[in-house]
Amino acid sequence: MKPFEAFVVGVVGTGAMGRGIAQLFAQSGHALRLYDAAPGAAQAACTAVADTLGRQVEKGKLARGAFEATMARMSPVGALGDLAGCDLVIEAIVENLDVKKRLFVELESITGPEALLVTNTSSLSVTAIAAACSNPARVAGYHFFNPVPLMKVVEVIRGARTSAATADALVALTRRTGHAPVVAQDTPGFLINHAGRGYGTEALKLVAEGVADVPTVDRVMREQVVFNGSGFRLGPFELLDLTGLDVSHPVMESIYRQFYEEPRFRPSALAAQRVAGGLLGRKVGEGFYRYENGALVAVPEDEPTAAGAASFARVWVTAGPNQGALRELVVALGSTVDDALRPRADSLVLLAPIGLDATAACTDAGLPAERSVALDTLFPFAAKACRRRVLMATPATDPALAAAARRLFAADGARASLVRDSAGFVAQRVVAMVVAVACEIAQQRIASPADIDLAVRLGLGYPTGPLSMGDTLGAATVASVLEGMYACTGDPRYRPSPWMRRRARLGLSLLHAD
Numbered sequence: 362m363k364p365f366e367a368f369v370v371g372v373v374g375t376g377a378m379g380r381g382i383a384q385l386f387a388q389s390g391h392a393l394r395l396y397d398a399a400p401g402a403a404q405a406a407c408t409a410v411a412d413t414l415g416r417q418v419e420k421g422k423l424a425r426g427a428f429e430a431t432m433a434r435m436s437p438v439g440a441l442g443d444l445a446g447c448d449l450v451i452e453a454i455v456e457n458l459d460v461k462k463r464l465f466v467e468l469e470s471i472t473g474p475e476a477l478l479v480t481n482t483s484s485l486s487v488t489a490i491a492a493a494c495s496n497p498a499r500v501a502g503y504h505f506f507n508p509v510p511l512m513k514v515v516e517v518i519r520g521a522r523t524s525a526a527t528a529d530a531l532v533a534l535t536r537r538t539g540h541a542p543v544v545a546q547d548t549p550g551f552l553i554n555h556a557g558r559g560y561g562t563e564a565l566k567l568v569a570e571g572v573a574d575v576p577t578v579d580r581v582m583r584e585q586v587v588f589n590g591s592g593f594r595l596g597p598f599e600l601l602d603l604t605g606l607d608v609s610h611p612v613m614e615s616i617y618r619q620f621y622e623e624p625r626f627r628p629s630a631l632a633a634q635r636v637a638g639g640l641l642g643r644k645v646g647e648g649f650y651r652y653e654n655g656a657l658v659a660v661p662e663d664e665p666t667a668a669g670a671a672s673f674a675r676v677w678v679t680a681g682p683n684q685g686a687l688r689e690l691v692v693a694l695g696s697t698v699d700d701a702l703r704p705r706a707d708s709l710v711l712l713a714p715i716g717l718d719a720t721a722a723c724t725d726a727g728l729p730a731e732r733s734v735a736l737d738t739l740f741p742f743a744a745k746a747c748r749r750r751v752l753m754a755t756p757a758t759d760p761a762l763a764a765a766a767r768r769l770f771a772a773d774g775a776r777a778s779l780v781r782d783s784a785g786f787v788a789q790r791v792v793a794m795v796v797a798v799a800c801e802i803a804q805q806r807i808a809s810p811a812d813i814d815l816a817v818r819l820g821l822g823y824p825t826g827p828l829s830m831g832d833t834l835g836a837a838t839v840a841s842v843l844e845g846m847y848a849c850t851g852d853p854r855y856r857p858s859p860w861m862r863r864r865a866r867l868g869l870s871l872l873h874a875d
């Protein structure tokens with residue numbers, strides 16, 4: 362085989378993705394040939410790349426010599442046959458199986474027998490695209506993300522008949538561009554779109570269940586959850602609005618159907634209804650939020666008020682691993698600890714369940730529900746060391762007492778959210794589902810644990826990889842959150858993957874491969 366640096370690269374389809382892919386390879390020193398069925402489109406793509414790179418030259422971020430060398434490597438061509446000498450042809454045309462299949466058969470007849478033929482499809486089966494080819498071993502998926510030069514991860518997708526040599530060559534070629542290759546099997550959603558299902562789907566489930574409203578779920582996910590000192594940059598609904606529900610809801614439906622109605626991916630009726638209503642997100646000015654001149658119209662958070670205040674003399678803290686830290690917090694926030702064996706009649710009862718709802722946590726322990734509230738202790742909650750605390754009340758909790766608890770837990774300047782009863786509050790549920798989906802991807806051997814974490818960090822921008830998230834919280838803790846939700850709801854979407862159960866029992870990292 363030719364040395365990789367000498368590979369001539371062809372791009373078919375020079376729209377949003379094709380032109381980004383062409384830019385990446387041209388900047389890495391490859392000769393590029395660009396073809397598009399629409400007359401003038403390949404030339405327009407070259408002009409668009411020249412404009413983008415020209416702006417970088419003006420800003421002093423790119424040397425003029427490098428700009429000129431890159432542009433000299435990019436040649437628009439007028440016919441598919443002009444791709445004859447290419448060593449790698451990357452297809453980025455319309456997302457239609459029949460059209461792509463026809464193109465690959467044609468490419469086979471044009472290119473040399475060694476050429477690699479790859480598709481940038483995001484949702485079609487690579488195996489199905491390759492099925493019509495006489496040599497499917499040299500056909501693979503090569504899934505880039507938009508915008509290509511900035512999204513520094515590429516999925517190399519192995520179809521059922523893709524050879525190891527083809528996948529290895531794509532990995533080596535990708536490394537030359539500076540992007541990170543991850544290898545995944547040809548399965549619905551591949552790796553990143555599959556792994557991204559937990560975050561939005563569980564958030565929609567929380568809102569559909571009435572646990573919290575949209576802005577509260579977003580605030581909790583942005584401000585309560587912290588890994589390695591940072592959190593999720595966007596709440597799940599902000600993200601859905603940015604992507605557009607007309608894009609993300611069909612992806613959810615497609616992955617659910619392709620996995621034969623796997624309950625983990627069950628889409629939300631709430632989302633379907635909003636798509637039908639045209640509430641698609643930022644691009645139409647209204648989605649889960651409203652947008653004015655492209656900017657989100659912030660929804661002000663209600664403040665914990667003193668009106669109708671019920672009060673409590675002390676706070677009685679439930680037994681458990683965090684009892685000491687919670688008692689310290691109560692004192693630091695200016696209240697008093699009730700250290701009697703059973704709560705006094707005028708005490709607030711503070712519960713700290715992991716994966717249980719407040720109702721189960723108080724009734725199991727025979728505690729008075731009307732005086733009980735629960736605090737989420739899975740994420741940082743110490744005085745002056747967290748941005749947001751999340752409280753949860755039972756349906757029987759005195760609302761005035763819950764409001765007073767909310768005031769107390771905001772007394773150090775942190776924000777406090779009060780949500781309705783839920784096995785796993787808000788963040789425990791969403792994070793546990795993100796980890797659960799990643800464990801199932803690992804269990805199915807779709808990708809290696811290290812590639813799952815790398816791909817999700819780079820492709821979805823999560824603060825750390827989902828398997829590392831699970832390790833930080835403890836595999837056994839995440840499994841108990843899921844088991845608690847399963848027990849409370851009976852919904853099999855919450856069953857933990859065998860990958861997680863076994864590693865939790867054995868005390869192994871979720872990144873441990875076997």
Ligand SMILES: NC(=O)c1ccc[n+]([C@@H]2O[C@H](COP(=O)([O-])OP(=O)(O)OC[C@H]3O[C@@H](n4cnc5c(N)ncnc54)[C@H](O)[C@@H]3O)[C@@H](O)[C@H]2O)c1
Binds near residue numbers: 481482
């Ligand atoms: N846009 C994204 O965010 C994104 C991300 C990852 C993957 N993808 C995938 O990449 C592919 C391209 O997406 P896009 O967003 O760049 O689309 P696009 O509509 O911007 O561009 C597609 C281009 O392909 C050309 N074309 C269509 N049929 C052709 C044919 N038979 N032969 C030659 N040219 C043809 C069109 O003229 C157009 O210029 C799709 O398979 C899509 O699913 C898109």
